Amino acid sequence: ETGVTQTPRHLVMGMTNKKSLKCEQHLGHNAMYWYKQSAKKPLELMFVYSLEERVENNSVPSRFSPECPNSSHLFLHLHTLQPEDSALYLCASSQDTTGGRVNEQFFGPGTRLTVL
Amino acid sequence: AQSVAQPEDQVNVAEGNPLTVKCTYSVSGNPYLFWYVQYPNRGLQFLLKYITGDNLVKGSYGFEAEFNKSQTSFHLKKPSALVSDSALYFCAVREVNYGGSQGNLIFGKGTKLSVKP
Numbered sequence: 001e002t003g004v005t006q007t008p009r010h011l012v013m014g015m016t017n018k019k020s021l022k023c024e025q026h027l028g029h030n031a032m033y034w035y036k037q038s039a040k041k042p043l044e045l046m047f048v049y050s051l052e053e054r055v056e057n058n059s060v061p062s063r064f065s066p067e068c069p070n071s072s073h074l075f076l077h078l079h080t081l082q083p084e085d086s087a088l089y090l091c092a093s094s095q096d097t098t099g100g101r102v103n104e105q106f107f108g109p110g111t112r113l114t115v116l
Numbered sequence: 117a118q119s120v121a122q123p124e125d126q127v128n129v130a131e132g133n134p135l136t137v138k139c140t141y142s143v144s145g146n147p148y149l150f151w152y153v154q155y156p157n158r159g160l161q162f163l164l165k166y167i168t169g170d171n172l173v174k175g176s177y178g179f180e181a182e183f184n185k186s187q188t189s190f191h192l193k194k195p196s197a198l199v200s201d202s203a204l205y206f207c208a209v210r211e212v213n214y215g216g217s218q219g220n221l222i223f224g225k226g227t228k229l230s231v232k233p
Contacts, residue, residue, distance in 0.1 A: 004159070006159075040225070041225065042222075042223050042224060042225045042226070043206070043223040045220055045221070048220065056220060090159055090160070092159075092160075104150060104162040104165055105160075105162070105221060106162065107152075107159035107160040107161070108159050109157070109158055109159045110158075110159050112157075
């Protein structure tokens, strides 16, 4: 158990649906991340939150909307998705510190999303 | 811009033989290097990292990696492979700039390791 949980594990949705992915970390970390993993492509960083503030948005389409209500929870709200958005969505957390220390990220099991 | 290359899509090894999974990187500042493993239907699990110090880093499950600055490489190794090591392996780099600011983690595309009995 990595200490990062994601729900649901599998999600099938139509292009007109609205759904949300949930991530929770039990590690006391102060940074959380959303990644997209598609077949035969490198992991794509979508969003980064540090101390509950978004610090990175790598030109992700507006049909993906993140929310970080506190340091333990992260959501990804989905609406009017496209079939090419079908992928494994991974959440991760880490303890970001100043002073140069670099800590590894801990990943959840992912949500397998299929858009019909 | 920082980048990571994993030149092999797949590595096949017989159980008991040594294994190597290759990784090269490109950064303009100091590199922080990581290896992760992903088993089917699971998230990524941290194996090891290089920050500074000894070039040979030891990690989980008997894995180790060698940092080579002149060749900008960080190959993952294990002296004796197990069938249970079969999985997808990702190399990642995080750039640390001279002011101490840290970039994001950039992943390679992954290498599938297959260990046969």
